[in-house]
Amino acid sequence: MTYCVAMRLDAGLVFLSDSRTNAGVDHIGTFRKMTVFETPGDRMMVLMTAGNLSISQSVRQIVAEHVTSNGKSIWNAATMYEAAQIVGEVIRLVRERDADSLEQFGIDFNVSMIFGGQIKGERCRLFQMYSAGNFIESHDENTYFQIGESKYGKPIIDRVVTLATPLDEAAKCALISMDSTLRSNISVGLPLDLLIYESNTLAVTRFVTIDEGNQYFQMIRQTWGKQLKAVFESINDPVWNAAPDAHSNVLSSVSSKSQPVRIAPPPTFGIDATPPGPLQTLAQDDANGKQH
Incomplete structure (x- = not known):
């Protein structure tokens, strides 16, 4: 080449x-x-x-x-x-x-x-x-x-x-x-x-x-x-789960409802695949009938 x-x-x-x-x-x-x-x-x-x-x-x-x-x-x-x-x-x-x-x-x-x-x-x-x-x-x-x-x-x-x-x-x-x-x-x-x-x-x-x-x-x-x-080292790292009033280097905030695409394991495996922590937001919204 x-x-x-x-x-x-x-x-x-x-x-x-x-x-x-x-x-x-x-x-x-x-x-x-x-x-x-x-x-x-x-x-x-x-x-x-x-x-x-x-x-x-x-x-x-x-x-x-x-x-x-x-x-x-x-x-x-x-x-x-x-x-x-x-x-x-x-x-x-x-x-x-x-x-x-x-x-x-x-x-x-x-x-x-x-x-x-x-x-x-x-x-x-x-x-x-x-x-x-x-x-x-x-x-x-x-x-x-x-x-x-x-x-x-x-x-x-x-x-x-x-x-x-x-x-x-x-x-x-x-x-x-x-x-x-x-x-x-x-x-x-x-x-x-x-x-x-x-x-x-x-x-x-x-x-x-x-x-x-x-x-x-x-x-x-x-x-x-x-x-x-x-130059790379001079750029600040991203801030995750930032407070609502944060304005600098915010990659995600506490109010963010972003979710990955997930595939749950089949029920026959008996595995609890409920997402932990803040990432539950969308699943909870769905359960309550909210739209997103």
């Missing part, structure tokens, strides 16, 4: 990918998931992949060489949208070639990709590609895409990143998102590839491969964990 995230911001683009493909007690595979297609001064495009490795590697290679029936390639496409269409066409070509053979061995045609960048004359654009070759584009309401093991790293991005977020701050958020994923899922692993693209530079100017020895990423891992724990 893998985790990749990309963000489209007013200032440019952020791309981050891990490099793990298999995880187990005796087998861990490492393959880089980020590929750059670049003609400095004219275009800079990034492709990140998740899913079946043989499929994604085939797509990556063919994308670099493919020419459509009307003579278009990613190297001369007029817009990023046109380039994304070419990537989608390549995914369909690989599917037509390999899907049936894979199916005979019980393997699904499974691949997902993030494709983004900038072509001279237009703004930065970002797309999420699917196994069918179709895609969606990032707009102002959705500033980022994730593929792979996305759930662990999503909350921090949702809370922090907006279109106006500076590139370095977005990179920091992406690394925290990745750290959260690394901690919770063994199928995601180092090293990481991080690329920061500033709008209109039309070339890669900031890129780093991050391993266990990277000082900044180690600082992120240590500081984020400590700060999370400190």
Whole structure:
């Protein structure tokens, strides 16, 4: 498995990918998931992949060489949208070639990709590609895409990143998102590839491969964990069965009539399952014919 995230911001683009493909007690595979297609001064495009490795590697290679029936390639496409269409066409070509053979061995045609960048004359654009070759584009309401093991790293991005977020701050958020994923899922692993693209530079100017020895990423891992724990400990514990006039940290009050769903034991067991204490309220109300 893998985790990749990309963000489209007013200032440019952020791309981050891990490099793990298999995880187990005796087998861990490492393959880089980020590929750059670049003609400095004219275009800079990034492709990140998740899913079946043989499929994604085939797509990556063919994308670099493919020419459509009307003579278009990613190297001369007029817009990023046109380039994304070419990537989608390549995914369909690989599917037509390999899907049936894979199916005979019980393997699904499974691949997902993030494709983004900038072509001279237009703004930065970002797309999420699917196994069918179709895609969606990032707009102002959705500033980022994730593929792979996305759930662990999503909350921090949702809370922090907006279109106006500076590139370095977005990179920091992406690394925290990745750290959260690394901690919770063994199928995601180092090293990481991080690329920061500033709008209109039309070339890669900031890129780093991050391993266990990277000082900044180690600082992120240590500081984020400590700060999370400190914030957690600063939040008061809930108050149960609070007095009616209580207003702070009340989770339940003495007047609360909340009840769990209960299943009583069959009478043949001879067990008295009458709820104890304050939780009797609803049962007593029912016995008295009250409504709740």
